[in-house]
Amino acid sequence: MRPPVDVRAQSEQPTLTTERLTLRPFIADDAFDVERLAGMREIADTTLNIPHPYPHGGAAEWILTHGPAWNEGSNATFAIVDNATHRLAGAISLMIKPEHRRAELGYWIALNCWNRGYATEASQRLIDFGFEVLGLHRIEARHFVRNRASGRVMQKLGMQHEGIERDWAIKWDRFETLAVYSILEPEWRPARAGR
Ligand SMILES: CC(C)(COP(=O)(O)OP(=O)(O)OC[C@H]1O[C@@H](n2cnc3c(N)ncnc32)[C@H](O)[C@@H]1OP(=O)(O)O)[C@@H](O)C(=O)NCCC(=O)NCCS
Structure with a gap:
């Protein structure tokens, strides 16, 4: 059995690349774009932790939490940058x-x-990084x-639907039922080898 995950052993948070995207640590200069992009109602509508309206200065504060969270091994948050435009295209994290x-x-x-497969x-x-480098299981x-696009993403990733959590959270005064998906390292490994 591998030892528990310790992102501190990685020292610096790496930059990861794909064909069309770069996943890199956020920098202070991203704050304006985070507030502009994540501040859109459509983004807040289907997320639990994104405030709306996005408070001015909130993104700078959020970005400041990333380094300590990476260092203590509790969170790996990356900016998603479009390789073609070098513009911020989103955010992704592992808690x-x-x-x-x-x-x-x-x-x-x-x-x-949206709807470009990003x-x-x-x-x-x-996910590859989480299993290969962080040693996650x-x-x-x-x-x-109601967020069917996100469910589709999880299915395309080969995750298994485990069930639902009824009225699990309150968003904008309404209860939300959540769907839970997961993938285990032994399920991911053969799929990775076949890619
Ligand atoms: C959910 C979200 C991340 C998807 O991002 P994306 O880059 O558009 O996703 P992808 O292009 O990789 O895949 C989207 C899939 O959903 C499908 N889709 C889009 N809208 C849909 C809808 N209303 N119903 C069903 N499927 C839908 C797309 O057709 C695509 O599937 P396909 O490749 O089989 O055609 C994006 O919509 C988003 O940021 N939403 C707001 C924030 C959010 O909800 N985050 C996730 C919280 S769990």
Whole structure:
């Protein structure tokens, strides 16, 4: 059995690449774009932790939390940058529970980049990183059941639908039922080899 995940052993948070995207640590200069893009109602509508309206200065504060969270091994958050335009196209993260070798995947994609496969491409890269480099055993993800696009992303990633959590959260004064998906390292490995 591998030892528990310790992202501190990685020292610096790496930059990951895919055919169309770069996943890199956020920098202070991204704050304006985060507020502009994540500040859109469509992004906040189907996420639990993105405020709306996005408070001015909130993104700078959020970005400042990334370094310490990476260093303590609790979170790996990446900016998704479009290789063609060098523009911010979204954000993606693994919220890590090292003692259980599991993490929860979360993401948002800028509205003008939806339905190009970016969430799937970025997530696949981060899942590979989570299993190959961080030594995770399980990666899970949740979506509001009404957020069918996110459910489709999870299916395209080869994650298994585990069930639903009824009225699990309140968003804008309404209960939301969540769908739970996961993939385990032994399920991911043969799929990775076949890619
Ligand atoms: C969910 C989200 C990340 C998807 O990003 P994306 O880059 O557009 O996703 P992809 O292009 O990789 O895949 C989207 C899939 O959903 C499908 N889809 C889009 N809208 C859909 C809908 N209303 N119903 C069913 N499927 C839908 C697309 O056709 C595509 O599937 P396909 O490749 O089989 O055609 C993006 O919509 C988003 O950021 N939403 C707001 C924030 C959010 O909900 N984050 C996730 C929280 S769990």
